Amino acid sequence: MPTPEVSQPVPALDIAGLTVRYGPVVALDDVSMTVHSGRICGLIGMNGSGKSTLFKSIMGLARPTAGRVTIAGHTIAQARARGLVSYVPQAENVDWEFPISVREVAMTGRYGRQNLFRRITSRDRTAVDDALDRVGLTDLADRQIGRLSGGQRKRAFVARGIAQGAEILLLDEPFAGVDKRSEATIIDLLRELTAAGRTVLISTHDLSTLPSFASEAVLLMQRVLVHDTPEEALRPENLALAFGVDVTGRDAEVNR
Numbered sequence: 001m002p003t004p005e006v007s008q009p010v011p012a013l014d015i016a017g018l019t020v021r022y023g024p025v026v027a028l029d030d031v032s033m034t035v036h037s038g039r040i041c042g043l044i045g046m047n048g049s050g051k052s053t054l055f056k057s058i059m060g061l062a063r064p065t066a067g068r069v070t071i072a073g074h075t076i077a078q079a080r081a082r083g084l085v086s087y088v089p090q091a092e093n094v095d096w097e098f099p100i101s102v103r104e105v106a107m108t109g110r111y112g113r114q115n116l117f118r119r120i121t122s123r124d125r126t127a128v129d130d131a132l133d134r135v136g137l138t139d140l141a142d143r144q145i146g147r148l149s150g151g152q153r154k155r156a157f158v159a160r161g162i163a164q165g166a167e168i169l170l171l172d173e174p175f176a177g178v179d180k181r182s183e184a185t186i187i188d189l190l191r192e193l194t195a196a197g198r199t200v201l202i203s204t205h206d207l208s209t210l211p212s213f214a215s216e217a218v219l220l221m222q223r224v225l226v227h228d229t230p231e232e233a234l235r236p237e238n239l240a241l242a243f244g245v246d247v248t249g250r251d252a253e254v255n256r
C-alpha cells in the first residue's frame, strides 16, 4: 500500500537564496531560512551584518538581486495586500515629534490593506480598541506618541500590528533603551501572540535574555551562519563566528 503523504504546514516565513546589494556592498548573500508559525525567532549579528536589510526585504522595501521571500505561502506583494506583515521600527528611525496619537498609530495598521482615504469603519475602531487593550495602552490612547516612554512606544507599534491582523511581526531591536520591566511586558505580549499562532522575528543585541523567550535563533553575517535553538546558537564558538571575536558567556552584550 502506498504511504499516505503527510502534508507539511506552510511556513510563516520562507526565504530562499536571498541576495541584496547596495551598489558594491553585499548586504545579504544567499540567505535561506524558514520560520514556522507560532515561533519567536531571534536575529543576531554584529552592526552591518544585514539584519535591517533582511527586515526590509521581508517588507518588500529592499530589492533583491536574487532569491525570494514567501510569507505564509504568499509573495511579498500578496502578503502586503493582505496585511500579513507588520514592522516595529528601531526607535531612532521614527520622528517622535510627528503629531500623531497612540490610537492613530494603531489605526495606521488598518490602512495598509486598502487606501489611506477610505472611511474609518466601526470595525476598524473596534480592532484598534482591542489592540490597545491587548498592549495595555487604552488609558494613553489619545496621547501624542512621542510623549510615551520607550517601552510604551514599542507597544504602540505592536498594537498597530495586532490591529492590522498581521501574521508576522518584525521587531527591530525592541529592547534598546527600554527598562527591564517594559522588556518583560513586551516579551509577555509576544508570547501571547505566538501562542495564538502569530510569528515573531526579532533582532536584538542583548544575548543574555534571548534564550528566555526565543524558540530559535539565527546568527547572521551577510549569510546565515547558524540557525538553531538559542542555546546552541549562542555557544561561544558560534558567537566567535558571528562577531569575529571570542565572546564567551551568555552575559555578553555586544555592539553596545
Ligand SMILES: Nc1ncnc2c1ncn2[C@@H]1O[C@H](COP(=O)(O)OP(=O)(O)OP(=O)(O)O)[C@@H](O)[C@H]1O
Residues within 6 Å of the ligand: 022, 023, 025, 026, 027, 045, 046, 047, 048, 049, 050, 051, 052, 053, 054
Ligand atoms: N541604503 C544603503 N545604501 C548603501 N549601503 C547600505 C544601505 N543600507 C545598509 N547598507 C549597508 O549594508 C550592510 C548591512 O546593513 P544593515 O543596516 O542591514 O545591517 P544591520 O545588521 O541592521 O546593522 P545594525 O546592527 O547596525 O542596525 C552594511 O554594510 C551597511 O553599511
